[in-house]
Amino acid sequence: MAQEIQATARETGTTLIDVRGLKVHFPIKGGVLNRTVAHVKAVDGVDLFVKRGETLGLVGESGCGKSTTGRAILQLIKPTAGSVKLDGVELTSLDANQTRLKRAEMQMVFQDPYGSLNPRFTIGQTIAEPLENFNRGNKKEIQEQVASLLETVGLNPFFMNRFAHEFSGGQRQRIGIARALALRPSFIVADEPVSALDVSIQAQVLNLLEDLQHNFGLTYLSVAHNLSVVKHISDRVAVMYLGRVAELADSEDLYESPLHPYTQALLSAIPVPDPELELKRKRIILEGDVPSPVNPPPGCNFNPRCWKAQDICREIKPPLEEKSPNHYAACHFPG
Ligand SMILES: Nc1ncnc2c1ncn2[C@@H]1O[C@H](COP(=O)(O)OP(=O)(O)O)[C@@H](O)[C@H]1O
Ligand code: SF4
Ligand SMILES: [Mg+2]
Numbered sequence: 001m002a003q004e005i006q007a008t009a010r011e012t013g014t015t016l017i018d019v020r021g022l023k024v025h026f027p028i029k030g031g032v033l034n035r036t037v038a039h040v041k042a043v044d045g046v047d048l049f050v051k052r053g054e055t056l057g058l059v060g061e062s063g064c065g066k067s068t069t070g071r072a073i074l075q076l077i078k079p080t081a082g083s084v085k086l087d088g089v090e091l092t093s094l095d096a097n098q099t100r101l102k103r104a105e106m107q108m109v110f111q112d113p114y115g116s117l118n119p120r121f122t123i124g125q126t127i128a129e130p131l132e133n134f135n136r137g138n139k140k141e142i143q144e145q146v147a148s149l150l151e152t153v154g155l156n157p158f159f160m161n162r163f164a165h166e167f168s169g170g171q172r173q174r175i176g177i178a179r180a181l182a183l184r185p186s187f188i189v190a191d192e193p194v195s196a197l198d199v200s201i202q203a204q205v206l207n208l209l210e211d212l213q214h215n216f217g218l219t220y221l222s223v224a225h226n227l228s229v230v231k232h233i234s235d236r237v238a239v240m241y242l243g244r245v246a247e248l249a250d251s252e253d254l255y256e257s258p259l260h261p262y263t264q265a266l267l268s269a270i271p272v273p274d275p276e277l278e279l280k281r282k283r284i285i286l287e288g289d290v291p292s293p294v295n296p297p298p299g300c301n302f303n304p305r306c307w308k309a310q311d312i313c314r315e316i317k318p319p320l321e322e323k324s325p326n327h328y329a330a331c332h333f334p335g
Contacts, residue, residue, distance in 0.1 A: 016187055016219045017050040017073065022082035024065075024072045028294070041293045042068040044243035044301075046082070047320045050187070055213065055220040057230030057251070059266075060240030061290060066223045067111075069240070070189040073221065074106050075099050086187065104134055107180040109209075111192040113172035117164040123150075123175050124160030130182045149178040152215075153208060170201035174208065181212065191223045206233055228270055231255060239263045242301040243293055245320055249327040259323055259334035261306050300332065308333050 022043055030037040043065045050056045058066050071077045073084050075091050084091045086106060094102060110116035117126055127146045136142065147157035153174040164172055173193060180188055190209060194202040210233065212218060224230045230237055231251055238248040239262065247260040258264045265284040272278045286305050291297055297304050303313040312332050320330040 014051045014053075015049045016052040016087055017048075017221070018083070018085040019046055019048050019069075019073060020083045022046040022069065022072055022084060023080040024068050024077055025080045038294050041243050041296055043072060043079075044293070044296060045317070046240070046243070046245055048238050048245050048248060050219055050221055051236075052186075052219055053213075053217060054235040055222050055233055057234030057237040058221055058223045058240060059225065059227050059230050059237060062225055063290070063293070064240045065243040065293070066225070066240055067191050070108065070191050070221060070223055074108055074189055075102070076108070104130075104183040105185050106187040106189070107183070107185040109173075109176055109180050109188060109190040109193045112196050113169055113176055114196070116176055117172060119164055122161050122163055123167070126164070126175060127160075127179045127182055130179065134183055136183070145182070146178075149182055152181065152212070153178045168201075169197050170205060173197060173205050177205075177208065177212070181216070184216070185218070187219045187221070189221045189223070192225065193222070195225070209233075227255075227266055239266065242290060242296055244301055244330065245328075246302065246331070247327075247329045248320065249329075253327055257327075259327060259329040260302075260331045261308055262302050300330070 023041070023045060024043040025039040025041050027036040028038045028040060029035065046065070046069050048056065058069065060066055068077060072079045075084070075094075079092055082092070086102065089102070091099070091102060121129070124143070124146050127149055128142050131137065131142045131145055137145065146160060150157045150160060155171060155174055155178070164175065167175065193209065194205050197205060209220070213220060222230065222233055234251050236249060237251050237254045239246045239254070239260065241262050247254065247258065247263045254263065255267065258267055265286050268282060268284040272281055288305050291301070291304060297314075299312070299314040299316055300306070300309070300318050303309040306313065310333070316332070318330045318332045320328050323329050323334050
């Protein structure tokens, strides 16, 4: 485990979420006896921390384990191993009731605004449900809170008796956000919150999330599969590859001086606006495919595709370490 992360977190005292060695292995059943024959190592030793009030962008290709990481942090999936602390409280050792109570402090905004809302509920009922579950007032008080939440996300409370299918994608995502906010959480995992929306609507929803962050002092883990999207919304960025964090740094630092070969390859694929720089841009073409999370390579999980790989890379997993101030990379030969 990276000692450096621990030091930073302790020194500043500003860490809200602290994740160490997080693993989620899904069993694969097979054979006539339906025994577990292998595991999908969706998350295989994630280290990261999120500071109070910031947005940490979590990026990586589809299937690298971003959603599973988000769900495991919120304890919506039970981690196979590792530690998740919210404001110093270890979440992985809480019982079901304690976890339920903690849930008020941490919420998820889902990728799919169509699938994540109950079609049989009015939107008023959808937003009221968590408030009722947590006894946050009588009927009238809850009604008032629902109206206020709808206004907060830019929707007219007049529509609270309508059903989700009567709203557009962007409006549904606002409803999902209102529901996530209902219990006044401090931490929100936003799992690709705009990727299912029309491009014209995406900026509005991202701006709303940003306003809410300022107004309510929220801390975000914002998942995306595209580096250029997270750049604008993140204070810091964590790059994931095959179930692990490869690099974690301030956004600008990560974009200007990536230390991990995988991040370098990802960034080299993004066109730069300056025509002169664009001409000089060297694209790094990665060979081969992402290996299966059922059978990740030994040592550094990026070694089969890395042009810098040495013997040590095939044998020893590089821990996520602070290579320059506030810049963490999991690589034996960073830079
Ligand atoms: N419930 C599950 N059972 C088995 N495998 C799963 C399950 N959920 C996700 N996976 C697998 O775990 C890996 C990571 O998935 P996911 O966290 O959804 O990645 P991402 O969000 O980065 O696209 C993928 O290989 C996916 O197929
Ligand atoms: S540890 Fe080795 S294989 Fe892994 S990214 Fe660094 S140089 Fe490449
Ligand atoms: Mg996902």
